[in-house]
Amino acid sequence: MKSTQFSGIALILLFIVACSVKNISPDIRINQLGYLPNSLKTFVVVNTNATSFKIEKNGSTIYKGELIDKGLCAASGENVKTGNFSALTDTGTYYIYIDGKGISNSFKISPDLYSEVAAASLKAFYYQRCSMPIDSAYGKEYAREAGHPDTVCLFHPSTGKTGTKPSPWGWYDAGDYNKYVVNGGVTVATLLSLYEMFPNAVSDNTNIPESNNNISDLLDEVKYELDWMLTMQDNDGGVFHKLTNKNFDGFNKPNECKADRYFVSKGTAATLNFAASMAQASRIYKQVDKKLAETYLLAAEKAYKWAVKNPDVQFKNPQDVVTGQYGDADMSEEFFWAAAELFVSTSKIEYQKELNSRHIPFKYTEGENWRQFVGNFGYFSLISKASNLPEVEKEKIKKAILAEADSIQKIVQGNAYGINLSKYYWGSNSDVLDAAIVLAYAYSISEKNDYLNTIISLADYIFGENATGYSFVTGFGSHTPMHPHHRLSGSDSIANPIPGFLVGGPNENKEDKNDITYTYSEPARSYMDIQNSYASNEVAINWNAPLVFVTYFLSNIE
Ligand SMILES: [Ca+2]
Ligand SMILES: [Ca+2]
Numbered sequence: 001m002k003s004t005q006f007s008g009i010a011l012i013l014l015f016i017v018a019c020s021v022k023n024i025s026p027d028i029r030i031n032q033l034g035y036l037p038n039s040l041k042t043f044v045v046v047n048t049n050a051t052s053f054k055i056e057k058n059g060s061t062i063y064k065g066e067l068i069d070k071g072l073c074a075a076s077g078e079n080v081k082t083g084n085f086s087a088l089t090d091t092g093t094y095y096i097y098i099d100g101k102g103i104s105n106s107f108k109i110s111p112d113l114y115s116e117v118a119a120a121s122l123k124a125f126y127y128q129r130c131s132m133p134i135d136s137a138y139g140k141e142y143a144r145e146a147g148h149p150d151t152v153c154l155f156h157p158s159t160g161k162t163g164t165k166p167s168p169w170g171w172y173d174a175g176d177y178n179k180y181v182v183n184g185g186v187t188v189a190t191l192l193s194l195y196e197m198f199p200n201a202v203s204d205n206t207n208i209p210e211s212n213n214n215i216s217d218l219l220d221e222v223k224y225e226l227d228w229m230l231t232m233q234d235n236d237g238g239v240f241h242k243l244t245n246k247n248f249d250g251f252n253k254p255n256e257c258k259a260d261r262y263f264v265s266k267g268t269a270a271t272l273n274f275a276a277s278m279a280q281a282s283r284i285y286k287q288v289d290k291k292l293a294e295t296y297l298l299a300a301e302k303a304y305k306w307a308v309k310n311p312d313v314q315f316k317n318p319q320d321v322v323t324g325q326y327g328d329a330d331m332s333e334e335f336f337w338a339a340a341e342l343f344v345s346t347s348k349i350e351y352q353k354e355l356n357s358r359h360i361p362f363k364y365t366e367g368e369n370w371r372q373f374v375g376n377f378g379y380f381s382l383i384s385k386a387s388n389l390p391e392v393e394k395e396k397i398k399k400a401i402l403a404e405a406d407s408i409q410k411i412v413q414g415n416a417y418g419i420n421l422s423k424y425y426w427g428s429n430s431d432v433l434d435a436a437i438v439l440a441y442a443y444s445i446s447e448k449n450d451y452l453n454t455i456i457s458l459a460d461y462i463f464g465e466n467a468t469g470y471s472f473v474t475g476f477g478s479h480t481p482m483h484p485h486h487r488l489s490g491s492d493s494i495a496n497p498i499p500g501f502l503v504g505g506p507n508e509n510k511e512d513k514n515d516i517t518y519t520y521s522e523p524a525r526s527y528m529d530i531q532n533s534y535a536s537n538e539v540a541i542n543w544n545a546p547l548v549f550v551t552y553f554l555s556n557i558e
Helices: 002-020 115-127 136-142 181-197 217-231 268-285 290-309 332-346 349-357 369-385 391-414 428-446 449-462 487-491 541-557
Strands: 042-046 052-057 060-066 068-073 078-084 092-098 107-109 153-155 240-244 262-266
Touching (some): 042 092, 060 078, 115 136, 115 217, 181 217, 181 240, 181 268, 217 268, 240 268, 268 290, 268 332, 332 349, 332 369, 369 391, 369 428, 369 541, 428 449, 449 541
Parallel strands (some): 153 262
Antiparallel strands (some): 068 078, 092 107, 240 262
């Protein structure tokens, strides 16, 4: 009784103290991780008459600045002002104060801002591993039993085959428990391209089962996916599009899911994705496992041959299969990408010829990650790893990348929230991070600081400087997604979702609106932190890979 009375009094006292301090305003949007000492530092405040801001530390003012009026942001319906305090470079913990609004959450200025989230975003792939248990030594409270052994998988009639074949390992694709080659390929390419840009970025010591084997844990993690992808190749070289249930599993633990698993028909996009990622892998893994590298290259060449013979086999879900389709009507990017990777890895004249005849422009398009952006990985490999591509050719490609980076940068600079999006498609957060990847290559070509600042502006958006006020990565920030559309997080008994996952983010088309009601109608606010919102709150390997790329990039440049 006494202790109840005491805690009641303590609560009242706490309330009085809380009322006397400044309120945290949701209208002040910051990068919730903080800011790098020597780079751009901006924030957004909405719907205010204030014209200035203060940066404070322990109650004293450290910095004063003017707010810049950006006017009405059509995408969010807010009147937006921005503040810039890039001149403040001292490390420490601060908050923003604005008259009439209150204060922001506190944030750090620190050179070591992104390393923890970078490690977590890569560790997310370990948690997604299919067919093996997550051991508590590596997964801590998120340890779980193995699910989906995939040792006996059926051939769907669409394959023209009967019987069974094993197809274990690989990562669960997203919030669901299925495995798709197209999406695996773009994810592998994104992670391996990070490795080729910064071979030492990921240590051999990230606490996964393959740590301390003298191989970067990034390569170990990607190998887990490549091992599965090899099982998806048919004897004739063609690659099955996916390994899947007929219907999505419920929000159950992986080991509780018992539905039959199927290979579904072969397609050109999956086969070329496979060829490109295996070809890239072959030159990288040669350094650690020659025999494995040969296996990858053989598989890649066999796949490419099949695609040349079958250039337009578009995948469509058979009537009785409703899981992800990942359809693609245009194989030109995939052909170019695969030809480029095969040429870079083999220097064979036949692939150079293919490359020349498969030429496509370097292009960034919103909403097209696995359908179109894949072609750009061919270009990234050509400028950084092609030993016998003439310099003049490399220069042409570099110019095209810089031109695309410049146009992205122009849009970012004209946008109230400092981003490149003109539309908020399904997975809009990955569109922001894919733009950052283009800028990362532009920076590696030119070392122009402008590009770096634009990448930071895009990262600021992801980590909270946006119209929703969420930092979009689970576990990283002061206001983060708690109910992602993620079966692994939704089926354990732990309140916090598994950390390090990027959610899809605002989706102006609200493709799940028959199932849920959105609080806001504006494009930039079309995000719901509820498990049912697969169209705005799902996680996916091809969205997490750009997060890995950009956070490791930012950890390696300052
Ligand atoms: Ca290792
Ligand atoms: Ca395509």
